[in-house]
Amino acid sequence: MTTTHKGACFCGSVQIEVTGEPAAMGYCHCESCRHWSAGPVNAFTLWPPANVKITKGADNVGKFAKTPRSIRQWCKTCGGHLLTEHPEMGLTDVYAAILPKLDFKPGLHVFYEETTLRIPDGKPKQKDVPAELGGSGVLLAE
């Protein structure tokens, strides 16, 4: 049986569904995530794009790509953030806050080099991203 998790934007006009298990979950500390979200970290869940479906309001989704690596998407009615496509990584980040029923189990921190909020939780602190995702794989102290 395949697990399905439903989510929605802040106003509910965009609805989203993810199926299966995320490829990874954790926290991103990068400057771009912080600047765009206006928050100190982004709690991410990464999925193969085929497992992510916008089930309602797809024509109400705005998109912005400051770099080709991240296509950030939000609801045009409420401004609530939904997801970021990472085409080079082949994964889509559906923000953990959008999937309230998903059991969020962060496994790592990425772009800890850029952190403004240290989180000493014992999880690995990647300088950028793991080598298998095209990064340096270098670990930093908490």
Ligand SMILES: [Zn+2]
């Ligand atoms: Zn909305």
Ligand SMILES: [Zn+2]
């Ligand atoms: Zn980030």
